[in-house]
Amino acid sequence: MCGIVGYIGKRNAVTVLLNGLQRLEYRGYDSAGLSIIEDGNLLTFKKQGKVKELIKVLEGKEFKANIGIAHTRWATHGEPSDINAHPHHDNSGNIAIVHNGIIENYASLKQMLISKGYKFVSATDTEVLAVLIGYFYEKVKDLEEAVRTALTEVQGTFGLAVLSTYEPNKIIAARRGSPMIVGLGEEEFIVASDASAIIQYTRQVIYLSDNEMVTLNNENYYTKTIDNIRTNNIVHLVDFDLSKIEKGGFEHFMLKEIFEQPQTIRDACRGRLIVEEGIARLGGLLPVLDKLREVDRIIITGCGTSWHAGLVGEYLIENLCEIPVEVEYASEFRYRNPILRKNDIVIAISQSGETADTLAAVQEAKQKNATVLGIVNVVGSSIARQTDAGVYIHAGPEIGVASTKAFTSQLVVLTLISLLLGRMRNLSKIEGIRIARGIKELPEKVEKILEKADQIKEIAREFKYSRNFLYLGRGYNFPVALEGALKLKEISYIHAEGYPSAEMKHGPIALIDENMPVVFIAPKDEIYDKVISNIEEVRSRKGRVIAIATENDETITRYAERVIYIPDTLPMLTPILTVIPLQLLAYYIAVELGCNVDQPRNLAKSVTVE
Numbered sequence: 001m002c003g004i005v006g007y008i009g010k011r012n013a014v015t016v017l018l019n020g021l022q023r024l025e026y027r028g029y030d031s032a033g034l035s036i037i038e039d040g041n042l043l044t045f046k047k048q049g050k051v052k053e054l055i056k057v058l059e060g061k062e063f064k065a066n067i068g069i070a071h072t073r074w075a076t077h078g079e080p081s082d083i084n085a086h087p088h089h090d091n092s093g094n095i096a097i098v099h100n101g102i103i104e105n106y107a108s109l110k111q112m113l114i115s116k117g118y119k120f121v122s123a124t125d126t127e128v129l130a131v132l133i134g135y136f137y138e139k140v141k142d143l144e145e146a147v148r149t150a151l152t153e154v155q156g157t158f159g160l161a162v163l164s165t166y167e168p169n170k171i172i173a174a175r176r177g178s179p180m181i182v183g184l185g186e187e188e189f190i191v192a193s194d195a196s197a198i199i200q201y202t203r204q205v206i207y208l209s210d211n212e213m214v215t216l217n218n219e220n221y222y223t224k225t226i227d228n229i230r231t232n233n234i235v236h237l238v239d240f241d242l243s244k245i246e247k248g249g250f251e252h253f254m255l256k257e258i259f260e261q262p263q264t265i266r267d268a269c270r271g272r273l274i275v276e277e278g279i280a281r282l283g284g285l286l287p288v289l290d291k292l293r294e295v296d297r298i299i300i301t302g303c304g305t306s307w308h309a310g311l312v313g314e315y316l317i318e319n320l321c322e323i324p325v326e327v328e329y330a331s332e333f334r335y336r337n338p339i340l341r342k343n344d345i346v347i348a349i350s351q352s353g354e355t356a357d358t359l360a361a362v363q364e365a366k367q368k369n370a371t372v373l374g375i376v377n378v379v380g381s382s383i384a385r386q387t388d389a390g391v392y393i394h395a396g397p398e399i400g401v402a403s404t405k406a407f408t409s410q411l412v413v414l415t416l417i418s419l420l421l422g423r424m425r426n427l428s429k430i431e432g433i434r435i436a437r438g439i440k441e442l443p444e445k446v447e448k449i450l451e452k453a454d455q456i457k458e459i460a461r462e463f464k465y466s467r468n469f470l471y472l473g474r475g476y477n478f479p480v481a482l483e484g485a486l487k488l489k490e491i492s493y494i495h496a497e498g499y500p501s502a503e504m505k506h507g508p509i510a511l512i513d514e515n516m517p518v519v520f521i522a523p524k525d526e527i528y529d530k531v532i533s534n535i536e537e538v539r540s541r542k543g544r545v546i547a548i549a550t551e552n553d554e555t556i557t558r559y560a561e562r563v564i565y566i567p568d569t570l571p572m573l574t575p576i577l578t579v580i581p582l583q584l585l586a587y588y589i590a591v592e593l594g595c596n597v598d599q600p601r602n603l604a605k606s607v608t609v610e
């Protein structure tokens with residue numbers, strides 16, 4: 001995914017655009033660029049590397065333009081380079097475009113344009129779209145119509161913004177499968193791929209729908225479909241402020257977000273947990289309560305960390321509600337002709353609400369007439385809008401590429417859903433109250449774990465040079481082992497694998513020697529003794545054991561070289577606690593190794609391409 005921002009108004013456009021790019025940089029950071037119109041000329045600056053490289057290019061230059069578009073890129077077509085960076089121009093050099101998504105039929109369009117004498121300088125699909133718009137402009141002499149006609153020719157996905165000296169007081173933006181939001185200020189508009197680039201100026205926004213475009217000029221805006229039908233949009237209020245997207249004194253967003261978890265867990269429960277009655281009230285599910293009552297099977301889908309949350313959800317729902325659950329990678333779901341029956345419910349989990357594979361899984365499920373629910377963080381995102389009903393996790397903006405607070409909030413919401421469904425079935429009030437009390441106590445328990453940050457930093461120093469790690473857990477904590485391994489590899493580039501503890505003997509045990517740290521997630525629960533046996537198997541092969549264990553567990557110190565304690569809680573809630581030390585361990589190892597924690601190589605916050 002990439003970041004787009006466009007501005008038209010009275011401010012200095014370059015300042016607004018650079019501010020926006022810095023806020024959007026977590027979406028992609030291999031090159032950045034901007035175009036403005038100044039004194040009737042289209043000026044474009046672009047540079048491979050992070051936004052700070054673009055800023056260096058602009059240093060010492062004075063600009064007075066009040067209109068412009070900008071982009072920060074995560075490469076899909078064409079390697080990261082100055083030439084492949086956006087904006088791209090048409091052949092006349094009078095039209096500039098920034099684009100997120102993929103133009104799937106770019107090769108045939110390019111061929112058609114080349115046969116008519118058009119030239120290309122980059123390897124991108126976006127340039128093809130720029131040249132195509134220029135081609136249509138020559139015919140219709142109307143920018144909006146040229147953009148619209150070009151988009152009717154395009155297969156694939158786009159969020160885009162277009163600027164041209166032909167009509168210098170206009171920005172045209174459009175979307176299909178890649179988010180675009182328009183911020184409505186006083187005599188100014190900011191169009192962006194997410195709200196973080198907008199809220200410094202206004203909190204009133206409209207969300208473009210798929211196949212919708214907007215034309216912005218100095219005074220007003222209007223929207224229409226790409227098929228040329230005028231549309232009306234509801235104005236929404238973005239409910240977070242600037243402090244939520246700033247580091248607030250922390251060295252990295254990831255660390256800030258790890259430390260926000262006591263609060264984000266509270267926010268996920270706010271107004272939803274009725275402890276005295278042992279139930280959860282989830283307003284977002286009211287429209288589908290009848291369907292939930294009749295559900296025969298639940299299919300949970302998502303990618304990466306959200307998929308791991310889904311795996312915990314499987315254990316929760318099967319245990320508390322006795323409903324069969326399957327968890328499926330969203331990227332596989334639509335390619336295997338999933339069989340969906342009348343009383344099946346699909347739950348899509350996504351922090352961003354924009355992950356292309358998860359969105360495609362939602363669409364596939366809807367096409368097969370399934371009821372589709374969302375567990376999403378970003379309000380107004382595509383998945384939130386395309387699902388039949390759902391529950392927001394309310395974790396606030398997550399900027400660190402490695403997902404942390406979203407995971408624990410997803411787990412809280414999955415527990416609330418399980419409580420709701422369980423109480424609609426056979427779960428007793430007493431058991432419901434016990435679970436609800438456990439949930440309510442979680443924020444304080446997370447705070448206690450965060451107090452151990454220095455101890456975890458020490459462990460990170462000790463193990464930072466290991467080139468491989470194994471993470472092992474059982475039951476509810478098997479998905480946490482996967483999540484711990486994912487956190488480590490994505491931000492520190494150390495190879496790490498997660499396994500169910502008992503599965504180790506079926507292969508990974510061959511890897512164990514004195515150089516292999518093995519992180520065991522071993523809270524006191526009904527399978528604790530089995531995990532201890534697995535730890536012994538590792539110790540007898542000289543593996544170095546780091547254990548996540550329940551406080552007051554003295555036994556574990558006989559087996560593990562290092563122990564990080566978590567407060568006691570119900571087994572089903574342990575993942576919300578055991579994952580916190582693993583997030584911190586990954587974070588501190590990455591920092592020790594000098595890695596860019598918030599913007600790890602090759603990654604982007606949300607993967608909006610297949």
Ligand code: M6R
Binds near residue numbers: 303305354486606
């Ligand atoms: O926004 P989503 O939750 O749909 O994103 C899914 C994955 O791309 C995401 O969890 C990814 O694996 C993270 N980088 C993990 O930290």
